[in-house]
Amino acid sequence: MHDTTAHRVTRWALRLIVIGYLLFLVIWPVALVAAKTFANGLAPVIDALRQPEVIFAFQLTLSAAFWAVVINTIFGVGISVLLVRYTFPGRRALNAMVDLPLSVSPVVVGLALVLVYNGRTGWLGQGLEQAGLQVIYAPPGIIMATAFVSLPLVIREVVPVLQEIGTEQEQAARSLGASGLQTFARITLPAIKWGLLYGVVLSLARSLGEFGAVKIVSGGVAMRTQTATLLVEERYQQFGIVNSITAYTAAFILALIAVVALIIITSLRPGRGTSE
Amino acid sequence: MSIKIAGVGKRFGDFIALEDIDLDIATGELTALLGPSGGGKSTLLRIIAGLEVADSGSVEIEGVDATGLPAQKRNVGFVFQHYAAFRHLTVAGNVGFGLKIRKRPRKEIAARVNELLELVHLSQFADRLPAQLSGGQRQRMALARALAIEPTVLLLDEPFGALDANVRKELRAWLRRLHDEVHVTTVFVTHDQEEALDVADRIVVINQGRIEQVGPPDELYDHPTSEFVMSFLGPVTTLDGNLVRPHDLVIETHPFGDAFPGRIERFNRVGFEVRLDVRLIQDDVAPPVLVTLTRADATAKALEIGLSVWIAPVAGASQVRITTPVAPTADDLDVSSPASVPEPTFT
Numbered sequence: 001m002h003d004t005t006a007h008r009v010t011r012w013a014l015r016l017i018v019i020g021y022l023l024f025l026v027i028w029p030v031a032l033v034a035a036k037t038f039a040n041g042l043a044p045v046i047d048a049l050r051q052p053e054v055i056f057a058f059q060l061t062l063s064a065a066f067w068a069v070v071i072n073t074i075f076g077v078g079i080s081v082l083l084v085r086y087t088f089p090g091r092r093a094l095n096a097m098v099d100l101p102l103s104v105s106p107v108v109v110g111l112a113l114v115l116v117y118n119g120r121t122g123w124l125g126q127g128l129e130q131a132g133l134q135v136i137y138a139p140p141g142i143i144m145a146t147a148f149v150s151l152p153l154v155i156r157e158v159v160p161v162l163q164e165i166g167t168e169q170e171q172a173a174r175s176l177g178a179s180g181l182q183t184f185a186r187i188t189l190p191a192i193k194w195g196l197l198y199g200v201v202l203s204l205a206r207s208l209g210e211f212g213a214v215k216i217v218s219g220g221v222a223m224r225t226q227t228a229t230l231l232v233e234e235r236y237q238q239f240g241i242v243n244s245i246t247a248y249t250a251a252f253i254l255a256l257i258a259v260v261a262l263i264i265i266t267s268l269r270p271g272r273g274t275s276e
Numbered sequence: 277m278s279i280k281i282a283g284v285g286k287r288f289g290d291f292i293a294l295e296d297i298d299l300d301i302a303t304g305e306l307t308a309l310l311g312p313s314g315g316g317k318s319t320l321l322r323i324i325a326g327l328e329v330a331d332s333g334s335v336e337i338e339g340v341d342a343t344g345l346p347a348q349k350r351n352v353g354f355v356f357q358h359y360a361a362f363r364h365l366t367v368a369g370n371v372g373f374g375l376k377i378r379k380r381p382r383k384e385i386a387a388r389v390n391e392l393l394e395l396v397h398l399s400q401f402a403d404r405l406p407a408q409l410s411g412g413q414r415q416r417m418a419l420a421r422a423l424a425i426e427p428t429v430l431l432l433d434e435p436f437g438a439l440d441a442n443v444r445k446e447l448r449a450w451l452r453r454l455h456d457e458v459h460v461t462t463v464f465v466t467h468d469q470e471e472a473l474d475v476a477d478r479i480v481v482i483n484q485g486r487i488e489q490v491g492p493p494d495e496l497y498d499h500p501t502s503e504f505v506m507s508f509l510g511p512v513t514t515l516d517g518n519l520v521r522p523h524d525l526v527i528e529t530h531p532f533g534d535a536f537p538g539r540i541e542r543f544n545r546v547g548f549e550v551r552l553d554v555r556l557i558q559d560d561v562a563p564p565v566l567v568t569l570t571r572a573d574a575t576a577k578a579l580e581i582g583l584s585v586w587i588a589p590v591a592g593a594s595q596v597r598i599t600t601p602v603a604p605t606a607d608d609l610d611v612s613s614p615a616s617v618p619e620p621t622f623t
Contacts, residue, residue, distance in 0.1 A: 165363075178377045186377075
């Protein structure tokens with residue numbers, strides 16, 4: 001490779017900028033969380049994890065994230081197929097709407113959900129409450145808020161893959177006698193597998209970390225509707241070393257789960273852009 | 277009759293892709309749908325396969341009205357220009373797909389797949405992924421996959437269009453031999469007139485959504501009924517208001533019969549062939565007449581630029597009277613480089 005000095009300087013400058021940017025914005029702050037967590041050794045961390053509030057908060061977060069991801073996977077694939085394979089009036093509007101959760105503040109999402117689903121004045125909430133299903137200040141609301149904010153992640157991963165593979169494989173499968181469902185299960189799904197999995201992991205990471213929308217719809221009552229992120233906020237604002245260690249521990253675990261999931265999926269996934 | 281098409285029409289918005297098509301295709305025949313890009317031939321093939329729905333008319337396959345049948349119930353083998361290989365399945369998995377869908381016993385599938393891979397000379401690649409095959413191999417795999425379901429008819433949409441020239445020639449000779457062995461009713465779409473003339477039992481020329489002419493290759497070449505068919509099937513030149521093939525012209529250095537006098541304006545040798553532009557004396561505003569002859573012939577007659585010559589069509593030459601103001605030329609129709617223009621697909 002023929003390299004001029006100017007070229008080399010540019011390259012190193014670019015690298016420095018990128019590394020510096022990542023260092024000050026991501027790596028250093030996250031590392032500090034880890035450092036704070038283990039500042040007094042392992043014992044306080046284990047004590048923090050033994051608190052029933054912490055255990056409950058993580059259970060609630062995990063189950064809400066799980067259901068949100070399940071919902072987003074099913075609807076995400078459905079909407080992706082609809083967007084790519086069919087033309088219908090309003091398709092572009094739907095396409096734009098899918099990105100809404102990325103651009104609208106989660107707090108607004110939470111408020112909107114409260115307006116519709118609250119048990120006293122909400123449009124749907126009153127009927128649901130009479131039927132015995134409480135949405136707001138209860139797990140269903142938390143799941144809905146979480147699903148809403150992470151909806152685009154699956155779709156934005158799956159849509160480009162669907163566009164790239166085109167329709168010919170599906171048509172070939174149909175002409176070979178496969179029904180719509182067989183074609184989807186045997187041809188489409190394996191083709192979008194990695195995109196879908198990546199979307200699911202992103203969606204999971206986002207769901208674990210959701211704060212704003214959940215804060216509004218859940219009320220954040222400890223041992224009832226307090227998720228891990230809400231617990232972090234509550235403990236962080238209270239006095240005392242035990243509380244702050246608990247906050248850092250919960251934050252550290254949240255970050256750890258997301259990072260580990262991303263690392264696993266990235267290492268499993270075959271190189272992007274190459275056909276398997 | 278294996279395929280009976282009656283009154284089929286199809287529009288895409290304002291564009292008329294097909295207009296009132298009637299066509300019968302005999303059982304066991306190898307038929308080519310030939311025409312320029314965008315002429316509607318691929319659409320017709322896709323309508324036969326059930327991948328596209330006609331706006332009007334009916335399609336009958338082996339006596340069964342298939343007009344309303346979805347693709348998966350037509351038992352039609354379809355081969356795509358770009359192979360449509362199932363990327364995540366092995367070659368054997370691809371070929372066995374249709375049988376697996378039909379829930380055949382595993383042993384039977386394995387035996388049939390082996391037999392077909394043998395037929396298309398891909399036995400040693402059974403466990404590879406399509407990405408590890410060349411274009412020609414992928415297309416043979418696609419063909420085996422289509423044949424696996426023992427289709428009533430085999431449909432091929434520009435099957436060799438994405439391959440380079442040598443592989444294309446090789447594969448079409450191979451398709452001809454395969455058809456002679458398997459004898460399944462086959463329809464293939466092409467815009468390469470040489471491919472159609474070389475392979476097909478019968479050619480259907482389609483242009484602007486209509487059938488121009490149907491017949492065996494020789495008949496179409498020798499007795500075209502329209503200027504379009506004449507110029508699409510081979511090179512043409514204009515002499516005395518008629519379209520005539522440049523190799524059907526006799527050229528001499530002395531007057532003979534009703535020959536037209538002229539002067540050689542351009543002398544161009546391409547391999548074994550010599551191409552001459554002859555400017556007629558009686559009509560020097562018209563474009564020069566193109567004459568082709570063998571190099572040996574040209575040498576024997578000592579032809580060269582500037583020489584006075586006389587030209588006339590050979591006895592029995594196919595000629596079509598020009599009725600349109602400007603006759604299409606072979607160059608306009610781009611018959612010499614067919615692979616460059618992909619057929620637009622309407623999805």
